[in-house]
Amino acid sequence: NLDFYQYYRSHSTLYDEYYFVRGKSDLRLCTDSAQFDKDPNFSTGYDYKVAKIIANEMLRIYLNKRLVKLETNTQVEDNLQKCLKYPFRFTGKKVFLIELGYSLVSSGDINNGNVEIKEMMNFLGTVFQVELGDYYAAYIAMKERKKDRTAYLSRLQDSLVKRMDEDDSK
Incomplete structure (x- = not known):
């Protein structure tokens, strides 16, 4: 899994025909995929892994934005409280x-x-x-x-x- 993740993140295309072309199952090293991934007519097995990587990256970006927003809201509240403490x-x-x-x-x-x-x-x-x-x-x-x-x-x-x-x- 880590090897595939590193390959994907490297933006290399060297092994794409093995990872993403149906019928090339000799690199199917990871078998922890869902049942629908095991059908060679539907998926190569790595499609779902890429989808999970993309989804996790999108989730990370979303959560980081929410954290920044929460921190900003907290700062705004703190600043408002400071303003209100002055008479x-x-x-x-x-x-x-x-x-x-x-x-x-x-x-x-x-x-x-x-x-x-x-x-x-x-x-x-x-x-x-x-x-x-x-x-x-x-x-x-x-x-x-x-x-x-x-x-x-x-x-x-x-x-x-x-x-x-x-x-x-x-």
Whole structure:
């Protein structure tokens, strides 16, 4: 079995006519195959072995992917718990956080633009421990603003520029 496995994994074709052509049973060294493999009109005896090797390889790949996913989910949970242990709460108006969320999604800078508004709002709500409620209605209200449709972003920009100016004057 090990010899055949090594032969198969080597991608050699030297003995293929003996392993895989019906009627060439002189290399039928392994007899641990299923009953249907013993019919020389149906199988060479090694067909099933190759199928098992391929199936086991596919199973290995699948299980490795599942392990990576489990490890990733565990890391995400750990990171979420770390985030929640910090006492950061958004204390501004909910509409400000909603405006920030829509801005982040609209920028395309989160997950290369592959994020939905709902995901972003759930994330911000969880991290900042705020129930954002009907964020779409808040977005409609932002669109209807007459003076400054992105008032909170303007305020953030002004606050940052002011801080930089104060640091420069020290």
